[in-house]
Amino acid sequence: MIDIQLLRKDIDNVAARLATRKFPLDVAGFTALEAERKAIQTRTEDLQSKRNSLAKQIGMLKGKGEDTSAVMAEAAGLGDELKANETALGDVQAKLAVFMEAVPNLPHASVPVGADESGNVEVRKVGTPPVFDFEVRDHVDVGSALGLDLVTAVKLTGSRFSVMKGGIARLHRALAQYMLDTHTGEHGYTECYTPYMVNADSLRGTGQLPKFEADLFSVKKGGAEGEGETFYLIPTSEVSLTNTVRDEIVAIDTLPIKMTAHTPCFRSEAGSAGRDTRGMIRQHQFDKVELVQVVHPDTSYDVLEDMVGHAEAILKGLGLPYRVMALCTGDMGFGATKTYDLEVWLPAQNTYREISSLSNCEAFQARRMQARFRNAAGKPELLHTLNGSGLAVGRTLVAVLENYQQADGSVVIPEVLRPYMGGLSALKA
Structure with missing residues (x-):
C-alpha cells in the first residue's frame, strides 16, 4: 500500500495522481476517518495527562494521611473512558487499514498518462x-x-x-x-x-x-x-x-x-x-x-x-x-x-x-x-x-x-x- 503520510500531508496531489489511473480517491471519507482518529487520540492524551495528575494527587494525599476515596473514584472513571477510547481508536484504525488496502500504487512521473x-x-x-x-x-x-x-x-x-x-x-x-x-x-x-x-x-x-x-x-x-x-x-x-x-x-x-x-x-x-x-x-x-x-x-x-x-x-x-x-x-x-x-x-x-x-x-x-x-x-x-x-x-x-x-x-x-x-x-x- 502507499504511505498513509502522503494522504495526511498532501491528499489533493495524491488524488490527482490516482485520477490518472481512473481511481477516484474518497477524499471526504479519508478526511472524516482522520478527523475521528485525531479527536480520539487528543481526548486520550488529555485523559492520560489528567490520570497522571490524579495519581500524583493521590500520592500527596496518602502522604498527608488524608482521604483519597473521591480522587481514586475519579481516576477509576478515567480508566473506563480510556479503555473505551482504546476500543474506538482500534475500530477507526481498522477502517483506515481497509481504506488504504483498496488504494492502488501511485504512478511514477515517467509513466505516460492515458485512459486505457x-x-x-x-x-x-x-x-x-x-x-x-x-x-x-x-x-x-x-x-x-x-x-x-x-x-x-x-x-x-x-x-x-x-x-x-x-x-x-x-x-x-x-x-x-x-x-x-x-x-x-x-x-x-x-x-x-x-x-x-x-x-x-x-x-x-x-x-x-x-x-x-x-x-x-x-x-x-x-x-x-x-x-x-x-x-x-x-x-x-x-x-x-x-x-x-x-x-x-x-x-x-x-x-x-x-x-x-x-x-x-x-x-x-x-x-x-x-x-x-x-x-x-x-x-x-x-x-x-x-x-x-x-x-x-x-x-x-x-x-x-x-x-x-x-x-x-x-x-x-x-x-x-x-x-x-x-x-x-x-x-x-x-x-x-x-x-x-x-x-x-x-x-x-x-x-x-x-x-x-x-x-x-x-x-x-x-x-x-x-x-x-x-x-x-x-x-x-x-x-x-x-x-x-x-x-x-x-x-x-x-x-x-x-x-x-x-x-x-x-x-x-x-x-x-x-x-x-x-x-x-x-x-x-
Missing part, C-alpha cells in the same frame, strides 16, 4: 514478422495435429483448459527449461520451488487480496463446509516468491535478491467473458516462469530496465518478433508504479499480444509485507520489489507454433530448443 491500452507507448520493436506463402493457421489448428487436445480438456475439467500430448507437450516443457536455464545461468537468478497454494496473508502482501479475490481459486483444508483453513491457488509465483521476505529484515549485503520459478498459475479470469476463448491465450491454468527481484530502493528503476532485458533475451533467443510497450497510467496493474509489457507477434491474429508484463512496485508490496533491510544508519527501511514474466510458457508456445508453422503442417523448432528436444528440428504430425 490505447494510451500505451511503443518503446521499441525487435524482429520482423514472418511472411508466409500459404494461408496462415492459428495455434489451435496447427497444434491440434501435433498433440494439442482442447476437446479432452473440456471433458476433464471444462473450457479454458488444455491437454498436450507427445511432441507438443515436450516442446512446452522445453520452453520452460530454456527460460529457467537462461535466467539462472546468464541473468543471475536463483531457481526456486515454491508452494502452488498460499495463505491469505501472502496474497494480501502482494496486493491480490482483498481487491481481486474474485480472480482467485480457493480451497479449504479439510473439515466440513465452512470449516478449516482456506488456501488459494497461486495466480502467479510472484506471490510465493515475493512473500519469502515478508516480516523479514534482510541484510543489506544480500541485495539484490533475484528469484525465478516455473509454476502453474491459476486464474478465474473474472470479468473476461468472451475474450480469447479459443485456444491457449487466456486460460484458467497456465504455466509461467516468473522473475522477482527484491532490491535497495535506490536501484529499483535500473533493475526494472534490466529485467525487461532479461525477458527480451528469451524472445531474441527464440527468434520471435516482439515489441516493448510502456503502459500508461490507466492500463497499469494495481500494485505497479511503472510497467513494461512485451508483446509477441502472432501471425494468425496479425497483431502483437502480451507475453510478459514487468513492473516496479517500489515499496507498495514491502509496506504490506513489512519487508525491510537495515540502511547505512542501521535503521529498518522498506525494500523495493519488482516482478515480471520471463515468460508465460503457454503464450510462448502459441507464438512458436504460429511463427514457425510450415505449409505441410509441421513446425520448425527454434535452434535454442533443440538440445531440450533430443536434437529434433521439427514437429510433424
